[in-house]
Amino acid sequence: MTIKRILIIDDEADVREIAKISLEITRQWEVTTAASGEEGVRLASTYHPDAILLDVVMPKTDGLATLKQLSKNTDTCHIPVILLTATLRLATQQTFVAAGARAVLVKPFDPGLLGGQIETVLGWS
Amino acid sequence: MKLLLVDDDDVLVGQLASDLVSQNYVVDIATDGLLGWEYATAASYDLVVLDIDLPGLDGVSLCQRLRQTGYAGPILLLTGRSSSTDKVQGLNAGADDYLVKPYTLVELTARIRALLRRPPAVNDLSLRWGSLQLDPNAGQVTVADRLVVFSPKEYGLLELFLRYPDRIFSNTVLLERLWNADEAPGEETIRTHIKRLRRKLKQAGVDDMVENVYSMGYRLRPLPPEAADALGRANEVTSKAAIAPPTQALTSGVRPNSDALPPLAEATAAGPAAPDRDGPAAREQAAREQAAREQAIAAFERFRPAIDDRLRALHQAAAALNAGYLPEAVQATARAAAHKLTGSLGLFGFMEGSHLARQIEDWLQQPDLAEGSMFAALVDQLGLQLQAGPKLAAPDPAPDAVVRASLFGMAGASSDRYQVLAVDDDPAILAQLQRLLPPWGLDVVPLDDPRQVWDSLATSPPDLVLLDLDMPHLSGLDLCQQLRQGDRWQTLPVLFLTACRDPATIYQLYQTGADDYLPKPILEPELINRLFQRLERGRLLQTLAGTDPLTGLANRQKGTIELDLLLHLAQRYGQPLSLVRVEVDQPAPIAKALMNAVGQALVGRVRSGDAIACWSKSEILVGVLDTDLATAQAQIWSALESALATAIAVQTTGSELYLSGATFPDDGHRLADLYQRACQRRVSLRPAHPRGQPSRS
Numbered sequence: 057m058t059i060k061r062i063l064i065i066d067d068e069a070d071v072r073e074i075a076k077i078s079l080e081i082t083r084q085w086e087v088t089t090a091a092s093g094e095e096g097v098r099l100a101s102t103y104h105p106d107a108i109l110l111d112v113v114m115p116k117t118d119g120l121a122t123l124k125q126l127s128k129n130t131d132t133c134h135i136p137v138i139l140l141t142a143t144l145r146l147a148t149q150q151t152f153v154a155a156g157a158r159a160v161l162v163k164p165f166d167p168g169l170l171g172g173q174i175e176t177v178l179g180w181s
Numbered sequence: 182m183k184l185l186l187v188d189d190d191d192v193l194v195g196q197l198a199s200d201l202v203s204q205n206y207v208v209d210i211a212t213d214g215l216l217g218w219e220y221a222t223a224a225s226y227d228l229v230v231l232d233i234d235l236p237g238l239d240g241v242s243l244c245q246r247l248r249q250t251g252y253a254g255p256i257l258l259l260t261g262r263s264s265s266t267d268k269v270q271g272l273n274a275g276a277d278d279y280l281v282k283p284y285t286l287v288e289l290t291a292r293i294r295a296l297l298r299r300p301p302a303v304n305d306l307s308l309r310w311g312s313l314q315l316d317p318n319a320g321q322v323t324v325a326d327r328l329v330v331f332s333p334k335e336y337g338l339l340e341l342f343l344r345y346p347d348r349i350f351s352n353t354v355l356l357e358r359l360w361n362a363d364e365a366p367g368e369e370t371i372r373t374h375i376k377r378l379r380r381k382l383k384q385a386g387v388d389d390m391v392e393n394v395y396s397m398g399y400r401l402r403p404l405p406p407e408a409a410d411a412l413g414r415a416n417e418v419t420s421k422a423a424i425a426p427p428t429q430a431l432t433s434g435v436r437p438n439s440d441a442l443p444p445l446a447e448a449t450a451a452g453p454a455a456p457d458r459d460g461p462a463a464r465e466q467a468a469r470e471q472a473a474r475e476q477a478i479a480a481f482e483r484f485r486p487a488i489d490d491r492l493r494a495l496h497q498a499a500a501a502l503n504a505g506y507l508p509e510a511v512q513a514t515a516r517a518a519a520h521k522l523t524g525s526l527g528l529f530g531f532m533e534g535s536h537l538a539r540q541i542e543d544w545l546q547q548p549d550l551a552e553g554s555m556f557a558a559l560v561d562q563l564g565l566q567l568q569a570g571p572k573l574a575a576p577d578p579a580p581d582a583v584v585r586a587s588l589f590g591m592a593g594a595s596s597d598r599y600q601v602l603a604v605d606d607d608p609a610i611l612a613q614l615q616r617l618l619p620p621w622g623l624d625v626v627p628l629d630d631p632r633q634v635w636d637s638l639a640t641s642p643p644d645l646v647l648l649d650l651d652m653p654h655l656s657g658l659d660l661c662q663q664l665r666q667g668d669r670w671q672t673l674p675v676l677f678l679t680a681c682r683d684p685a686t687i688y689q690l691y692q693t694g695a696d697d698y699l700p701k702p703i704l705e706p707e708l709i710n711r712l713f714q715r716l717e718r719g720r721l722l723q724t725l726a727g728t729d730p731l732t733g734l735a736n737r738q739k740g741t742i743e744l745d746l747l748l749h750l751a752q753r754y755g756q757p758l759s760l761v762r763v764e765v766d767q768p769a770p771i772a773k774a775l776m777n778a779v780g781q782a783l784v785g786r787v788r789s790g791d792a793i794a795c796w797s798k799s800e801i802l803v804g805v806l807d808t809d810l811a812t813a814q815a816q817i818w819s820a821l822e823s824a825l826a827t828a829i830a831v832q833t834t835g836s837e838l839y840l841s842g843a844t845f846p847d848d849g850h851r852l853a854d855l856y857q858r859a860c861q862r863r864v865s866l867r868p869a870h871p872r873g874q875p876s877r878s
Binding site for chain 2: 167
């Protein structure tokens, strides 16, 4: 199994922590976290993750703005981004996909299954 | 249940999807025929809804293609044309049903439910676990070729576990999957059914088939390796509607999921890893998944202060609402807190907590927060969940503690008192209830003759019914069955008081629709505790099901969706829409009875395509499509007239009802504008002069 590198960008410490625990335990992936969009964009270009989990609602630079910055940067534009949202509204989710997200995952996720879900949506399995 | 909607009308589909999601369906949307085809080949759906006029690939061709490639689930066609040729063409292409536009959400969801209830038309593979075999076509279960008889609910549980062998089902999910939204069974009911299922399995020689997963729920125990080998691959196809292995189930990422299990659980379970899911690698993976969940629960305490802060923000909003004014800043903080709680609580095993937080968040997004008491009840419910901690399987606290917590919650939640209808031919019991309940905020309506129940329900709708089992003229069981037969009292909590301990009778109580039973002699803490559990759950279920507990009409949340859809239909087909508002201006006790009477008077008179909703404690809104305001108001007036002459007039001498309205497009294009306009045109209806001209107030 290839060890994947994942970057989690979320301003909520509990979501960052549980996602990290989940991916490390269930998939043994390498996980780095960022608490803001700005920090996430910086880390993405140096850490070169295989995928980014990005929260939508964040202060200052929100998920969509972060996504835009990531797709403008030649170092990071190829990295698949999965948006994390607590909203069930379809119209909102469609906006996220239209903005370039590869998938939208609805929070809360099951810590046991998050890794498998990422593999499924990114075709890694 | 997972549905695919293929329709290019974004607004209509968005509203339909929100409604379906709120009814616990998982919904994918495709806006053209080709995209619909891609979705259908990438994932498994229990039902497909197709518009006939689709870009890319038309609905009839898509339907044909789905059937040709073996899709066996129900297909519902939506058509703007009412000619029989189109319907015949659609049905010939393999559709199971069709609906002509414009239709109402209520009609469409009823058709969807009816289709989902139909038995599968194709030969399903039998589901096996060791020597047990479940044949979904015959509805039979055999163990080593010997027939074993299960009750419908036990059978449903067994089938669910066998179809999704890797999933853990929480009590909430089982309630959602196997009980109608109208029913209101408690988690105790699930435990009873699971216990009975296990006992029957054991008697049939199948031991330990269903296991408890600590703090998560129940699941099918993996077979021992040798048994799994013997079983072979027979159970690999777990979904009858699958037409291809799921390759990338979240192609476009549009996949809302209100199920208590997280999104994509099925995709993971049915993915390419499935063939060796009973092997050592899969078992190791399952252990790692479980370890991740346990680690998450273990991390909860570190994040509790932040979560408590968020809960405090919600309590502040609830207190402000109760005081009658919710400042914008408090509302915004509470909304953000609810949003965060929605996303995070489930991570720690509080799936129900996340669900409650989502309800609270939706509540806070309403433009006009009139239902403060309901909001506070939701917040209190969430607080109780968090107080219990993430180890959901922990034993229940002592009844006294729960009683205090509940009462504290309810007192803070609402100044309203609950009304309990107590039916018992024993005057000593009625006297005891009248002594015990009022100090807890529970008013008792005592009835010693069960034949008077219907009159009492009509004049004074209760929040809960307590029934004696053995009564002259009409037994408690018969009464309960009659209550559950109609729609009106489906969600009303019914508890039995009985000295009977016979398991067969207790089973019969649940079968007839009872929510719980209390053993006689009555013990105060247990009685109060159980009553509050039911009252809170009953209100919550009614809110979730979109029903207003007082009138039985759609509540404001559901009403908004239905009225918005009507408005959309009106816009799309260039028809007028009249919004009629009936307002009751009375002190609380009279208003309650009057609202109930007005609701009853109107509900049967509203055409099937129109919408009616209880908008607040004193307002009912009716949306009438393709009708001008004067006609719509006259219709409502005539419906109310007879009620005014009888029940309402009796209770409201010298009182006021107000009737007003607004029309799309003349008075506005949005529901909020129409409502505001209607409020400005308050016209008084004086019951004393029902035939006179309404006078402006």
